[in-house]
Amino acid sequence: MARDDRPALSRDAVAAVWRIESARIVGALARYTGDFALAEDLAQEALAEALVTWPRSGVPASPSGWLLTVGRRRAIDVFRRRAALDERYAVLAHDQGEDGAEDALWDPDRIDDDVLALMFTACHPALSAEARIALTLRVIGGLTSDEIAKAFLVPTATLQARITRAKKTLAAARVPFAVPAAAERAERLGSVLSAIYVIFTEGSSASSGTELIRVDLAHEAQRLARVLSRLMPEEPEVHGLLALLELTAARFPARTGPDGEPVLLEHQDRRRWDRTSIRRGRAALARAEKAGRGLGAYGLQAAIAGCHAVAASVDTTDWDRIVLCYEALGRLAPSPVVELNRAVAICMASGPAAGLAIVDELAATGALPNSHLLPSVRGELLIRLGRTDRARAELELAIQRCGNQRERAVLERKLADLG
Incomplete structure (x- = not known):
């Protein structure tokens, strides 16, 4: 390997480790220090040191352990500077050891509770x-401020200020780093579920970049949902969210072609769908239904995903049931995106004219002004109705708004096909 290639490879290794392990590292440091905001700062300092050290000295045998050790050393330095040589410092120093040797082994499953505690802390009322969601995406999902800002449709500076204020609020409120007691846990559950869902959504349909699916984020959200389902087995919406994530992720293998290009649902090879993930998803949905309280918003979305999972083709899909599920979802959790999806389902059940009427109503209200979703759906429905001139204008608008290169390429091909 050429010497000039080593720094670039080392930086890639730093980025990969951070993307996969950042939540566990921050969680472990929060447990050691008892300070959520400090833990994230320490982790960021360790990351910065890795970016300097690894290109020069090589990637360590235990990259995550190296980052955690550096973070713990920095924690000791902080407490020294604060002249806080109390029991907390003594414990940290003892754990670190006199020689400061880094942890030889890093067990990613050892601190699942730390990650869950991190989520409940980030989702404090x-x-x-x-x-809550922005902070969770930052410390749990490992997303950059730019990525989170795009998801929120706000300037990056605004998003960064929001995260800084959130950490200061947690510090001022002296929020403890811990999984809360059962009663308090139920109060925060909605925020935690929402945070996991947003992380998965960014993973399953990346808002920007060159990849359609960010599998690392999606799988992290699935892992967190599984941990949460074990912690709160009596909560049907926990199982509903887990079912939704499993059933959606089951289609990942067929959603992209050999070169990473998107493959639309009607063209996917359903033999490539992950049957194990489908079985897990349907089992989780059954647990949600067994509670007897009716499906919540996540459970209804899981039921829709379940209709797709058991269908042999687009034509044999139970679109009438999907329409009913979207109608119920629209009453429980109304949003323009739900209405847009309902329009697509109605198109499949009753024809494109019926779906277009709903999309036109949404457009008239100014819904989703910065999203490519509405013009892309509108363009597709107009194509099916033979209105190519109007369809062309909608697709051009969708291309202009689309931030993901892979999705944009699909829209560009569709536009080119119109001649």
């Missing part, structure tokens, strides 16, 4: 809903 002292924070606004936007701040």
Whole structure:
């Protein structure tokens, strides 16, 4: 390998380890220090040191252990500077060892509870809903500020300020780093479920970049949902969310072609769908239904995904049931995206004209002004109705708004096919 290639490969290794392990590292440091905001700062400092050290000295045998060790050393330095030589410092120093040797082994499953505690801390009711999700995406999902800002459709500076305020609020409120007691846990559950869902959504349909699916994020969300389902087995919406994630992820192998290009649902090879993930998803959905309280918003979305999972083709899919599920979902959790999906389902059940009427109503209200979703759906329905001139204008608008290169390429091909 050429010497000039080593720094680039080392930086890639740092980025890969951070993407996979950042939540566990921050969680472990939060447990050691008892300070959520400090833990994230320490992890970021360890990351910065890795970017300098690894290109020069090579990637360590245990990259995650190296980052955690550096973070713990920095924690000791912080407490020294604060002249806080108390029991907390003594424990940290003892754990670190006199020689400061890094952890030889890193067990990613050892601190699942730390990651879950991190989620409940980030979703504390002292924070606004936007701040909870933004902070969770940052410390759990490992997303950059730019990626989170795009998901929220806000400037990056605004998003960064939101995260900074959130950490300061947690510090001022002296929020403990811990999984809360059962009663308090139920109060925060909605925020935690929402955070996991947003992480998975960014993973399953990346808002920007060159890849359609960010499998690392999606799988992290699935893992967190499984941990949460074990912690709160009596909560049907926990199982509903897990079912939704499993059933959606089951289609990942067929959603992209050999070169990473998107493959639309009607063209997917359903033999490539992950049957194990489908079985897990249907089992989780059955547990949600067994509670006897009716399906919540996540459970209804899982039921829709389940209709796709058991169908042999697009034509044999139970579109009438999907329409009913979207109607129920629209009453439980109304949003323009739900209405847009309902329009697609109605198109499949009753024809494109019926679906277009709903999309036109959405457009008239100014819904989803910065999203490519509405014009792309509108363009597709107009194509099916033979209105190519109007369809062309909608697709051009969708291409202009689309931030993901893979999705944009699909729209460009569709536009080119119109001649």
